[in-house]
Amino acid sequence: MLIREGTLEEVVSIVELIDEFAQKESVASLQARLESKKHLTLVAENDGKLLGFKIGYQVDDANFYSWFGGVSPLARKQGVAQILMEYQEHWAKQQGYQHITVKSRNQFPSMLRLLIKNGYFIYDCEQKQPIIESRIKFIKYL
Secondary structure (H helix, E strand, O other): EEEEOOHHHHHHHHHHOOOOOOOOOHHHHHHHHOOOOEEEEEEEOOOOOOEEEEEEEEEOOOOOEEEEEEEOOOOOOOHHHHHHHHOOOOOOOOOOOOEEEEEEEOOOOOHHHHHOOOOOOOEEEEOOOOOHHOEEEEEEOO
């Protein structure tokens, strides 16, 4: 599996495959969020086939925010999210960030387990209704 910096067009092509994302992103919507921010866009591929992506951006000199990621349903349970996370963490540490923050939802239990397994700590929760929509905030010190 190859992890590399990718394009927003590649990210959008993966997002289209993921049913869990109720709101499908476009290149324009991604660009609007990342505009004027130092960011990293990663994609995972195997034999030229895109498997997953992870996008993060600088909040400040100490904090890198892991904003948006996903894995194609055809590539799940193959360690794609794990490898993307490790690559992003390594890159963030090399860039001098002190920690990574990330937010997930109750409706994504696989992501919650992955974050906890990798040393991310819960530091806040945004209560939403229904409860499955609640956002859980995590931090990992690098």
